[in-house]
Amino acid sequence: MPETKSSPHTHINTSTKADTLAASIISSSNPQEIYDVVVVGAGPIGLATAVGLRKRGIENVLVIDQTRTFRQVGQTVDLLPNGLQALKYLDPNAYGEVKKTGLDLLNPKQSNGQETVESAQKQQPAKASPQWVYKNLQGKIINSISLSFDDWFQDYGEGRVPISWYNLQTTLRQLLPEDRVKANHRCINVVNEPEKGYIRIDCVGDTRIETNPYAYWAEGQKNNDMQLQNSDITPQELETKSIRAKLVVAADGINSTVRRLLYTDTQYHDFTRPEYSGFAAIYCREIAEVPKELCTKLEEDFFQNSPLVTITNDEISENSVCINNIRIILFRRSTGELGYIIHLALLLDSLQGKSGSSLIDLALQELEKAGFPDALKQLVRISPPANMQQRPYYIHRATISDSIQVSNPTDLNTEANPAKIPPAWSVGRIVLVGDAAHGMPPFMAQGANQGLEDALIVTTLIAKIAEENNWDDLQAIAKAFEKYECLRRPLMVYVQQATLTRSPHSSDKEWQEYSQQLYRRNFDQVIEAL
Numbered sequence: 001m002p003e004t005k006s007s008p009h010t011h012i013n014t015s016t017k018a019d020t021l022a023a024s025i026i027s028s029s030n031p032q033e034i035y036d037v038v039v040v041g042a043g044p045i046g047l048a049t050a051v052g053l054r055k056r057g058i059e060n061v062l063v064i065d066q067t068r069t070f071r072q073v074g075q076t077v078d079l080l081p082n083g084l085q086a087l088k089y090l091d092p093n094a095y096g097e098v099k100k101t102g103l104d105l106l107n108p109k110q111s112n113g114q115e116t117v118e119s120a121q122k123q124q125p126a127k128a129s130p131q132w133v134y135k136n137l138q139g140k141i142i143n144s145i146s147l148s149f150d151d152w153f154q155d156y157g158e159g160r161v162p163i164s165w166y167n168l169q170t171t172l173r174q175l176l177p178e179d180r181v182k183a184n185h186r187c188i189n190v191v192n193e194p195e196k197g198y199i200r201i202d203c204v205g206d207t208r209i210e211t212n213p214y215a216y217w218a219e220g221q222k223n224n225d226m227q228l229q230n231s232d233i234t235p236q237e238l239e240t241k242s243i244r245a246k247l248v249v250a251a252d253g254i255n256s257t258v259r260r261l262l263y264t265d266t267q268y269h270d271f272t273r274p275e276y277s278g279f280a281a282i283y284c285r286e287i288a289e290v291p292k293e294l295c296t297k298l299e300e301d302f303f304q305n306s307p308l309v310t311i312t313n314d315e316i317s318e319n320s321v322c323i324n325n326i327r328i329i330l331f332r333r334s335t336g337e338l339g340y341i342i343h344l345a346l347l348l349d350s351l352q353g354k355s356g357s358s359l360i361d362l363a364l365q366e367l368e369k370a371g372f373p374d375a376l377k378q379l380v381r382i383s384p385p386a387n388m389q390q391r392p393y394y395i396h397r398a399t400i401s402d403s404i405q406v407s408n409p410t411d412l413n414t415e416a417n418p419a420k421i422p423p424a425w426s427v428g429r430i431v432l433v434g435d436a437a438h439g440m441p442p443f444m445a446q447g448a449n450q451g452l453e454d455a456l457i458v459t460t461l462i463a464k465i466a467e468e469n470n471w472d473d474l475q476a477i478a479k480a481f482e483k484y485e486c487l488r489r490p491l492m493v494y495v496q497q498a499t500l501t502r503s504p505h506s507s508d509k510e511w512q513e514y515s516q517q518l519y520r521r522n523f524d525q526v527i528e529a530l
Contacts, residue, residue: 034198036060036471037462038245040187040258042067044077044165045434045451046251047172050180052090052459058466062243063176064203066186066252070169077165081158081519083449086456088158089523094175101171102163103149132308137373139301139311147308156519168448185241187257190248192428197472198244199429205239246471248430249458251451254394254439259432268423274394277441277500279325280346282363285387286337287379294382297375298330298338307332313370326370330379339387340379342366343443348392356385393441395500397422398492425489426481428474433458438492444499446518450492456523457484460530483530 036058039046042065050063079087079102088095129148135141146152149159163171173181189202250258260272290298302309312327325345332338344366354362363380399422425437434451461480470476498514 033244035062035243035245036466037062037247037249038199038201038243039063039249039251040201041065041250041252041256041434041436042070042169042173042181042183043251043253043434044168044172044448045455046249047169047176047181048087048090048094048452049249049251049433049455049459051094051172051175052455053462054176055091055094056459056463056466058463061180062245063181064185064187064201064243065181065183066257068184068205070173070183071166075165076162077168077448078445079161079163079168079452080445080449081152081156081160082521083452084158084161085521085523086449086452089527090452090456090459091175094172097171097175098163098168099149099159099161101167102161105163105167130308131306132310133304133306134310134312135302137311137313137371139373142312144306156515158519165448184239185243187252187261190258190261190430194474196244198246199248201243201245201248203241203243246429247462247465247477249462250430250432250436251434251455252436254396254435256432256436258430259396259436262427262430262432263423266423271396271423274396274439276348277393277395278345279343279441279443279500280348280351280390280392282342282344282359283389283391284339284341284380284383285389286333286339287383287387288337290338290379290382294375294378295338298379301373301375302330303332311372311376313372326366326372328367328372328376330376338379342380343441346392351390351392354390356388359388359390360385395440395496396435396438398438398489398496424482425485426478429477431458431481431484438496440496440499444495446495446499450495453491454484454488457487457526457530460527464530487526487529 037050037053037060039050039061042063046063046065050061053061079098084095084099087098129146129151131144132147133141133144147160147162149161152158152160184205185203186205187201188204191200191202193200248258250256252258254274263269263272299305302311308329308331310327310329327343329341329343330338331340342363346366350362360380360383364377367377367380425432433454435447437454438450440447458481461484465471465473465477465480468476494517
């Protein structure tokens with residue numbers, strides 16, 4: 001495991017103006033309550049971790065987050081069988097609340113239930129399950145995936161729940177005592193104080209909303225960027241405090257501050273920030289006015305009554321898939337407007353700085369090169385520039401970069417080539433989970449689901465530390481976190497490889513194998529392995 005180059009007190013600071021101001025008054029902060037666990041990051045994974053810890057009797061937990069307030073950010077999250085199973089094992093009540101919230105939003109019920117009664121009286125046949133259809137450039141169906149919870153449950157023993165990131169966050173947050181989740185606590189430093197047996201987390205709160213260039217759509221950051229440019233932070237506007245914990249779970253996302261602090265000034269400094277994956281998205285929120293002729297063409301060739309359709313230039317033959325790295329997802333909102341997301345392989349330089357009309361031009365250029373049909377290019381052409389957004393996708397690789405050549409794979413388990421060994425997901429009393437450990441593009445919808453699996457494993461292991469009263473046993477803590485990593489890293493290597501190289505809706509043999517490995521796993525055996 002990596003060790004920071006330091007004295008017994010490891011101080012690592014970021015270098016913003018606010019941080020410098022904060023550092024000058026941190027030393028005057030009074031000792032605080034020592035928590036058993038502090039979770040950095042109040043996204044769904046951090047909150048699920050806290051819920052799981054409390055379910056296991058560890059109530060002295062605090063969750064902190066840099067956001068000033070909990071705002072409606074993020075896209076829709078697909079909770080798939082593995083993520084839902086992990087959530088059920090974390091806390092059956094959390095599973096029930098999340099499932100109810102997601103399915104109620106997907107299928108809002110009449111308040112008096114009259115519609116259901118009338119349908120039963122008329123003995124109308126049940127409607128076919130909505131499908132996410134996957135087509136080639138000629139409009140031929142390659143595959144389709146049910147969007148129904150029940151269909152997934154029948155196939156895998158657990159369902160599928162689409163839910164907005166914010167609703168997932170809110171549902172989990174409401175399962176925790178209000179005073180155990182603190183917004184406006186931006187971590188700027190972590191300090192190991194071994195003689196006292198805890199980690200000190202230095203936080204600063206201010207009037208700024210922190211931007212995140214890795215996790216959100218670029219258009220959505222514009223207003224925040226203006227606030228930052230126009231703000232002049234003074235010490236009087238800052239509230240700085242230190243929080244102490246026996247263990248720290250870093251669930252602060254792909255742009256993790258804790259990860260950056262852990263790896264800075266070590267042999268792993270190249271791993272502090274995420275790496276561009278080579279893929280990006282161009283997104284149009286909605287197109288309100290689409291010519292009738294184009295609407296008809298899109299309906300006949302692609303939608304055909306499906307709410308979601310992916311069109312790709314992937315070539316499929318004899319159960320094999322050649323990925324050509326561009327696909328467009330068309331969606332129709334419940335109010336009738338059309339929108340799309342284009343996933344494509346791009347050099348980062350070709351995307352940076354583009355917005356509005358320049359994004360439309362870039363999308364058209366790429367669709368033209370890939371031979372996409374005129375109807376799709378026409379839809380992109382009429383996109384309102386104000387509704388265009390772009391997002392590069394980043395990754396924390398679970399394995400070494402493809403650019404690094406290793407003559408002997410066993411070297412990865414030795415100290416022969418330390419620069420080539422991927423950094424550990426834990427250092428001492430601190431452990432990384434979710435995107436902070438292994439963030440990746442969303443093509444296979446496994447970011448949140450794998451994060452929930454992390455939360456289950458880490459909470460199980462921390463519960464064992466608590467049960468055996470090993471809070472001060474650094475060797476026991478290290479062994480527990482090594483177990484977590486040994487169990488999780490091989491699966492994450494597999495998931496990341498599939499995410500970057502596989503067609504997510506293909507009907508090939510590999511897709512069936514992938515579904516088997518991800519969705520039909522026995523979580524009783526996973527827990528027993530710990």
